[in-house]
Amino acid sequence: MADEQASSPKPRPRRARPGGDPYDNIEPLLAEFGALDADDPHREVLRQRVIERCLPLAENIARKFSGRGENFDDLHQIARVGMVQAVDRFDPSLGTSFLSFAVPTIMGEVRRHFRDRTWALRVPRRLKEIQQTIGPATEELAQRLGRMPKAREIAEEIGAELTEVTQALIARNAYQTAPIDPTPSSGDDGSPVSVLDTLGADEPSYRTIEDYLAVKPLIAALPEQQRQVLIMRFFQSMSQAQIAEQLGCSQMNVSRILSKTLNTLREQALRD
Template sequence: MTGALDTPQTTTANTSRRGHDSYDGIEPRLVELAALDPADRRWARLREEIITRCLPLAEHIARRYSGRGEQYDDLLQVARCGLLEAVGRFDPARGTTFVSFAVPTIMGEVRRHFRDRTWAVRVPRRLKELRVHLHAAGPVLMQQLGRMPTVTELADHLGLDRDEVVQAMIASNGYDTDALDPGTDSDDERFSSPMRRLAAVEPCYGLIEDAMTVRPLLAGLSDRDRDILTWRYFEGETQSQIAARLGVSQMQISRHLTRILTTVRILATADAPLLETA
């Protein structure tokens, strides 16, 4: 642990690592780790090797959140702590990839850091506390279910009312705000204004985060609403064809689509990480 966390770093990310993800195919090594006794010297060496190989993942996520009022070095340390947690909690027997488990775990740690340090609006303490529990429960349920948990599943897991969970997710939107102009004197584009943005664009991770947000939202829809979205946007049917399927008017289908998309959009933009809503 010490060796991995104390790896020398500058205040800027090592961008030369991008495109050569050393954590690809790490699962066999994690299987070996799970089979060893923690008292065995090989366990400690193998664990440090795994953590070192996966450091670029923590660096990427730290870069993603830099420029929001926190120093990159601080975010990097937080992201590394999330990586340690992911390595310690990952269960190879679940059959999921390490990256799909580690990304939300590390992001949860970084976002929890922002929650503790930079809440931009006044939020009741109860909702702040619930957000911590939600972040902890998300990766656990994701491994158990093999998918993102719905709001109802999160509420059942935590023994909470569903409305409380939704309120905590929506309230989490207040943990941080971005200034249009951070007023930095740096010429480094990674620390520039939102117009130039904060880091290199890496679509693969953006798609992962988008999928984490949208998937539980769709799962939380009624069967009828989900069918309407599927027919319209995945099977390419017209509103008239869908109306004929359901025996209603085209105008009714148009209203249904507007309602469904508006609801999903509101919940999706609530910025509740990884478990963000269903």
């Protein structure tokens, strides 16, 4: 914490603007708060006054992160948590302004919420961290190069491995999933539409393929004459008369062979 504040130069005294922000010149109040003993009842009163004055700051930062798939009220609560942490951790003796310490503290808390709590599927933390840096890096590279950057260029920009950047780009698909249940966004007739309703109908050919795979070994095991008659009738589309002529037998005999073969295949397929 001390390093965060010490790295910033001592600011010049700020002049209150007309109307003034509620956190203008709040450092003296924070100094008074920090000087009180932990068991002093006035300390908690001062703490509440500081927190109430800084509430607009938390709201403004929460609005910067709105529109990313998270409810604003949830973001507002997270930002307030970060703001309370900033009030409790701020050390006015280091000479930094409260805003220079509070803003990154609050934004860091909101970013951690997005990194750890808002993914629909479990993604490694390292990929979450890389994914958060890809957006700003992509925008900066696009302006610099005049085109959309490649994954390798993004990796060089953020100092990550190419495979990590590629995995992080793919992991973005796990950030938010669509429900398969009906949603209020309905169809033309006003009825709810689910994702399943938009995926099309069952493919009838799947059943045909299943039947084919089931009888293929059974056909291969048939006696030569039965297999030959079956192939000529159903695969070569020959009539019974044509088959009889080619085999040198009567059409009645061909009919009996077909009937016996089909019954045998049906029984074996159902049994198996």
